Amino acid sequence: MAGAAPHVMVLPFPAQGHVTPLMELSHRLVDHGFQVTFVCTEPIHKLLLDALQQNAHSGRGDEALDGIRLVSIPDGLADGDSRRDLGKVLAGVSGRVPAYVEELIRETEASGKRKVQWLVADSTMACCYQAARNLGVRVASVCPASAACLVTSLRIPQLVRDGFFDDKGFPKRHGTLELAPGMPPLCPTQMAWNIDGAPEGRQAAFELVFGMAQVTGLAEIVMCNSFLEAETAAFKLCPNVLPIGPLFADQELQKPVGQFWPEDASCLEWLDAQPQNSVVYVAFGSLTIFDLRQFRELAEGLELTGRPFLWVVRPDFTSGGLSKAWFDEFQTRVAGTGVIVSWCPQQQVLAHPAVACFVSHCGWNSTMEGVRNGVPILCWPYFSDQFANRSYICDIWRTGLGVTQSEDGLVTKEEVKIKLERLTGDKGIAERARVLRDAARKSVNEGGSSYENFKRFVDLLTE
Incomplete structure (x- = not known):
């Protein structure tokens, strides 16, 4: 397999909670012999390198990380724009990053490196899927959030049609709604795109979440950092979303998972x-x-x-x-x-x-x-x-x-x-936490549902 291992480009949304699970996934792909290029926006790339150097994990030069090649693309923000302004970050991602991803795939090929066969991308980066497809690159989608969050995003067009939200994501009804028994009830004022700041930021957030509804059409496989027993109802509602979690880089927890700040061990x-x-x-x-x-x-x-x-x-x-x-x-x-x-x-x-x-x-x-x-x-x-x-x-x-x-x-x-x-x-809470822990561990061990789904993913990548 080593001779034919495909070149996979991994693309997280530029935030810590997205980089970590996709970095964990990347380590697992390297363990299976894949060549992995991990793509971050420039400010995030710099944070990763600085933290890695200070953590002294990597004595092998800046660009390598246990077999993962780190590369950067611009984030689409203007000079002087605050990276703490989530609205601006989101607008940069949806407006400009797809073109940068396309350019990077072309450059990678032109430089004589192995052709990128797969884009393994965050579901929040669905805006980039078409750009990859245009170049003949196959797409796999990874949701770093819960299956409930992804299922809700996939249902947004329907919720707008049903009059729960207007076409800008503002709630039109009060109270909570439940997509299915056993799933968290949705409060229209606490949706994923309800961010503080300027209205255009909120608009960019809504468009990004709305765009996630394309995930299932453009990606050949959709995975989620969760496990079946944790979210049975959500997975039942969307049987084509495969749980592969809880993700971790290695059993010993020694591999760097893309922290933005130096860790105080x-x-x-x-x-x-x-x-x-x-x-x-x-x-x-x-x-x-x-x-x-x-x-x-x-x-x-x-x-x-x-x-x-x-x-x-x-x-x-x-x-x-x-x-x-x-x-x-x-x-x-x-x-x-x-x-x-x-x-x-x-x-x-x-x-x-x-x-x-x-x-x-x-x-x-x-x-x-x-x-x-x-x-x-x-x-x-x-x-x-x-x-x-x-x-x-x-x-x-x-x-x-x-x-x-x-x-x-x-x-x-x-x-x-x-x-x-x-x-x-509370002994009841402690006992339920232990039962859920055991279910999580069973799912990622040989024969478990997350283990088997991950194997399906690896087989698909090597087709």
Whole structure:
């Protein structure tokens, strides 16, 4: 097979929660002998290289990553546009990136490298599928979110026709709707395209999600980073979407999965010194931003629990103006019990026996990583599909609890303390989390449904 291994181009949407699962998939393809070119927009490419160098994973030059070739394309934004403005990023992706992808495929071939036979692309990048098809490149689609999220996106044209939304994605009806029993109910004001900021940003988000309805027509195979037992109802609704998750790069969790920031691995040694099932792990992904009042309430709530905690506080986690004196004093008070890092190897943390629970924004990657390790989750969703993921965790799987905001929209320190005490003391939640964990592990092991679907994918690529 090595002689004939096809050249696969992998294309994630430019965000951490999309890069990680597609990087995990890429490692698995390399293990099967494929040649993989991993395509990121320039700002993301730079973050990956900087983090890799600082993590000292790669002593083999910048462009290689365990057999994965990293290349970049422009992101379509103008000089001076903020990459934190999701609306601008989305407009750049849908408006300009397809042409850059087409150009890259042509250049790759012209440079004498092996012809790109497959584009394995994020379902959120459906806008690029036709560009690949125009050049005779076959397309495989990977949804890094839940099957429920993908199924909902595929149903958008129908939901617009049925009068739930107008043609710009604004809700026309109140209340919730349910696509099928056993799926998270949809709240029209909490859809994946409901992002803060300028109306044109929201419009770009809606068009991108609306465009995902083309996925099934242009891709030869549609896969999802999920597993059958987690989302039975969603997979029943869309039998042509194949679960291949929960994805992971390697059993030992040693391969780099495309982190945007250098990981502070010293927290693993600290975890080694903590009693089993004692630590509260707190991480809100790569995009969530807390205002100062909320940040303080969370900090003081963690302190109130009296439990050891590991908290990921990105340099850009608060909306500016955090009092250094206050934060230094807080860290002094919790020294010994609380460890604060700017980024960490999350998969290794969640697999650690010292971790008792996970305070999470409910991004799908974090959700799957928590599920795979049987860790109960305290849900604190922020935007997009995170509300539906909370519904899975709290209402359908019942492997976690949600935080409740006070009347002024704040999650108080008392709420943090009470919910963490309830979560860590609930034997039913712990048992259900273990059962779901076992189902997840069974699905990716030999003979499991995700394992078999992945094999189908590999066979298709080698046809």
